[in-house]
Amino acid sequence: MHCRAITNMMQKHNFVDGASAVNTHFSDSGLFGMTVEGPGSHSAELMNVMTDELNGLKNPIDDVELNRAKNILKMNILMAMERSEDRLEEIARNFMTFGDLTFHQYCENIDQVTSQ
Numbered sequence: 001m002h003c004r005a006i007t008n009m010m011q012k013h014n015f016v017d018g019a020s021a022v023n024t025h026f027s028d029s030g031l032f033g034m035t036v037e038g039p040g041s042h043s044a045e046l047m048n049v050m051t052d053e054l055n056g057l058k059n060p061i062d063d064v065e066l067n068r069a070k071n072i073l074k075m076n077i078l079m080a081m082e083r084s085e086d087r088l089e090e091i092a093r094n095f096m097t098f099g100d101l102t103f104h105q106y107c108e109n110i111d112q113v114t115s116q
Helices: 004-012 040-056 063-080 084-098 102-111
Strands: 018-025 030-037
Touching: 004 018, 004 030, 004 040, 030 040, 063 102
Parallel strands: none
Antiparallel strands: 018 030
């Protein structure tokens, strides 16, 4: 399952060989972006397609798409914490950063996100 921007790039443009989203979060900031892969002969088009999709992320999102994105995010988080070692590491990070064990609130916090 891919986000809207990645799906758009892959389905609408035959010169896009691959695309992915990048998302890293920190306690006080974060980094997000996209990568796109394709032939060098189409480098200008690849850059235009990716720029258009990034600009398209400013557009409103409907409830169906928002719920889909929430479910994908919750699934990714739960799968990432499937191993007990990963859960322990997340607990330690939460406690060191926040002084609390907030990992169990992730799904509740995701469900509170609205399209506004």
